[in-house]
Amino acid sequence: MTILQTRRRFLASAASAAALGGLSTLLPALIPGAVRPAWAAAPLRLAVERRVLEVMGKPASVFGIRQPDGTSGLFLDPGQRFLVDLANRAGEDAVIHWHGMTPPYAQDGVADANRPLIRDGASQGYDFEPRPGTHWMHSHHGFQEQRLMAAPLIVRTVEDRREDAQEVTVLLHDFTFKDPAEVLAGLTGGTMDHGDMNHGGGHGGGHGGAMPMMNHSMDMKGMGDMKGMGGMTMAAMDLNDVEYDAYLANDRTFDDPEVVRVERGGRVRLRLINGATSTAFHIELGALDGTVVAADGNPVQPVTGRRFGMVMGQRLDILVRLPDEGGAFPVLAQREGERQRTGIILATPGATVNKVAGLADGAAGPVDLSLERRLTALASLAPRPTDAAFTIRLTGGMAPYVWTIDDRPFGEHRPLTVLKGQRVTVTMVNESPMAHPMHLHGQHFQVAALNGTALAGAVRDTVLVPMNGSATIAFDADNPGRWPLHCHNLLHMATGMMTELVCEQTI
Numbered sequence: 001m002t003i004l005q006t007r008r009r010f011l012a013s014a015a016s017a018a019a020l021g022g023l024s025t026l027l028p029a030l031i032p033g034a035v036r037p038a039w040a041a042a043p044l045r046l047a048v049e050r051r052v053l054e055v056m057g058k059p060a061s062v063f064g065i066r067q068p069d070g071t072s073g074l075f076l077d078p079g080q081r082f083l084v085d086l087a088n089r090a091g092e093d094a095v096i097h098w099h100g101m102t103p104p105y106a107q108d109g110v111a112d113a114n115r116p117l118i119r120d121g122a123s124q125g126y127d128f129e130p131r132p133g134t135h136w137m138h139s140h141h142g143f144q145e146q147r148l149m150a151a152p153l154i155v156r157t158v159e160d161r162r163e164d165a166q167e168v169t170v171l172l173h174d175f176t177f178k179d180p181a182e183v184l185a186g187l188t189g190g191t192m193d194h195g196d197m198n199h200g201g202g203h204g205g206g207h208g209g210a211m212p213m214m215n216h217s218m219d220m221k222g223m224g225d226m227k228g229m230g231g232m233t234m235a236a237m238d239l240n241d242v243e244y245d246a247y248l249a250n251d252r253t254f255d256d257p258e259v260v261r262v263e264r265g266g267r268v269r270l271r272l273i274n275g276a277t278s279t280a281f282h283i284e285l286g287a288l289d290g291t292v293v294a295a296d297g298n299p300v301q302p303v304t305g306r307r308f309g310m311v312m313g314q315r316l317d318i319l320v321r322l323p324d325e326g327g328a329f330p331v332l333a334q335r336e337g338e339r340q341r342t343g344i345i346l347a348t349p350g351a352t353v354n355k356v357a358g359l360a361d362g363a364a365g366p367v368d369l370s371l372e373r374r375l376t377a378l379a380s381l382a383p384r385p386t387d388a389a390f391t392i393r394l395t396g397g398m399a400p401y402v403w404t405i406d407d408r409p410f411g412e413h414r415p416l417t418v419l420k421g422q423r424v425t426v427t428m429v430n431e432s433p434m435a436h437p438m439h440l441h442g443q444h445f446q447v448a449a450l451n452g453t454a455l456a457g458a459v460r461d462t463v464l465v466p467m468n469g470s471a472t473i474a475f476d477a478d479n480p481g482r483w484p485l486h487c488h489n490l491l492h493m494a495t496g497m498m499t500e501l502v503c504e505q506t507i
Contacts (some may be wrong), residue, residue: 005237040079043085043125044084044085046067046084046086047067047068047088048063048064048087048088048094049064049089049090050063050064050089050090050091051064055177055248055253056253060177062147063148064149065150068400073137073154074152074154075154075156077156078132078158078160081128083127084125084128084129086126088118088122089121093117093120094141095111095115095141097122097138097411098153099135099138099313099461100134100296100461101128101131101135101138102498104361104481105442105480105483106126107126107128108442110440120305121406131297132156133317134154134296134297134317135152135273135297136152136171137150137153138150138151138275138276143181143490145277146176148175150275152171152271154169154271155297163267165268165269166262166267166269168268168273168329169271170229170271170272170333170344172274172275172276172279172281174242174244175244175245175248177245184495185399187398187491188399188400189262189347208245224316238434239337239435240279241398244278244340246278246342247335247342247343249342252342253358254356255332255358256266258344258345259353260347260349261347262322262348263322263349265321266321267319267320267322267324268305268320269293269322270344272316272317272333274315278490280312280335280336280435281309281334282310282364283309283310283316283332284332285307285310286332289321290304290318291304291320292304292316293317293318293319294315294317295316296314296458297315298377298379298459299379300378302375303375308484309336309367312490313437314437314462321350326349327351328348328351328353330344330356334360334364336367337365337366338364339361339363340358340360341479353460364370367392367435369450369451371452372447372450372464376455376456377446377459380446380456380459381446381476383473386423386425388416388419389425390416390427391429392405392406392426393430394432394436394487395431395432396432396434396496396497397432398433403432403489403495405495408496409500410496411496415482415500415502416502417502418477418502418503418504419503419504419505420474420479420480420503420505422476423474424474425448426473426500426501427471428470429465429470430466430468430469433467434467434492435469436464436465437462437465437487438462438465438485438486439486440473440501441485442501443475443478443483444460445459445460445473445474447459447471447472447475449470450468450469450470450471451469477503481502482502483501483503485499485500
């Protein structure tokens with residue numbers, strides 16, 4: 001019965017997709033993935049639920065995405081299909097985006113005119129081939145992501161199973177006790193209608209204190225050094241929009257951190273996910289040497305170090321080896337531009353675990369492109385001519401608090417239209433006074449240039465475009481659909497920094 005209901009729901013979604021202008025040929029491609037024979041494996045069950053989380057000694061009503069046994073998110077084995085029934089028990093409509101996956105259009109987990117929300121009390125089925133690596137799932141509706149409607153999505157490979165390393169997954173968040181809609185209203189001056197920001201990928205809806213940081217990081221004494229939008233000048237970039245109440249690693253602060261027991265002399269694969277709404281982090285390994293082996297779930301040539309930057313939406317897989325003598329080793333995530341930090345502690349048997357301060361001795365600088373420039377994909381795009389090249393401008397600013405692409409908010413945007421099979425490049429030029437982590441749905445891309453310098457960079461789905469900088473991405477359009485391209489700072493996306501890549505099925 002569950003499979004039949006899932007099929008009907010999914011066929012309805014596919015039929016809606018068939019009505020999409022210029023994409024009517026999607027329907028034949030979507031139906032086979034939705035119809036499961038009776039002998040097929042039973043789907044995994046996930047539920048979007050409410051839960052109470054204690055943060056700094058205070059209870060908070062938040063969301064979770066959990067399996068029946070309470071496990072947060074999904075951990076799939078090699079060769080296991082993404083065969084999932086998702087039940088919405090959140091008390092409100094919701095939709096979950098499978099960040100890092102490249103499913104058929106109707107299963108991406110973004111609600112728009114062709115793909116409805118999952119109503120409270122209803123369920124939705126999903127069935128597609130998952131993409132290996134460290135990924136995550138999160139709401140793409142309202143401000144539910146800010147209210148922790150997010151969880152890991154790990155797809156292991158055969159190589160992962162053979163690797164002699166303990167897996168440790170860490171999901172980072174920024175947290176507010178305040179209703180996120182009120183936080184945004186404080187930034188916009190209450191000029192936005194927060195009741196309906198779903199528009200194909202936007203966010204709206206709230207929870208209950210974070211305070212807006214209007215120009216918090218700016219030093220106004222040296223105005224004229226840097227050019228912002230509309231001729232406005234400012235001395236330094238604005239790093240953070242909001243002062244949050246707490247920063248979480250696997251739902252915990254350093255008041256009560258997660259302590260992971262590890263072996264002396266053993267290896268650990270850290271699967272790090274920046275699920276924060278509006279915060280970039282510096283990952284600090286302290287006394288441990290780390291080797292980045294994957295970015296956004298895709299293998300890269302090994303890069304070693306003890307400090308690595310991560311912006312919102314990005315993931316890093318880092319291998320570390322514990323010393324033979326053992327001990328306790330904090331894995332820190334410090335907010336860019338600030339002293340606040342969170343993290344976990346790796347501890348060998350019998351090690352003394354000392355308290356770690358939630359404030360670092362000094363403020364961290366901005367997350368920049370220093371790591372990005374060092375990353376090289378293990379499997380690069382094959383050389384071929386570019387068929388479709390686009391340049392878009394990241395625009396907008398703090399006053400008024402509106403973030404746009406080519407000076408157009410989402411809804412007035414100009415989609416980037418390509419044909420399936422084309423080699424596509426998109427150059428994003430940041431003319432705004434903040435950096436932006438830009439995320440593309442439906443396709444993974446290779447970072448092809450940073451600030452105009454060509455490279456064979458990492459294969460990713462989210463890339464940082466710094467203020468006064470640019471990033472060029474390249475990919476072969478192989479997944480028909482209307483795919484959001486947006487800033488993964490939720491507040492920036494909610495006020496308009498989003499467009500679409502429309503990949504049309506060739507005839």
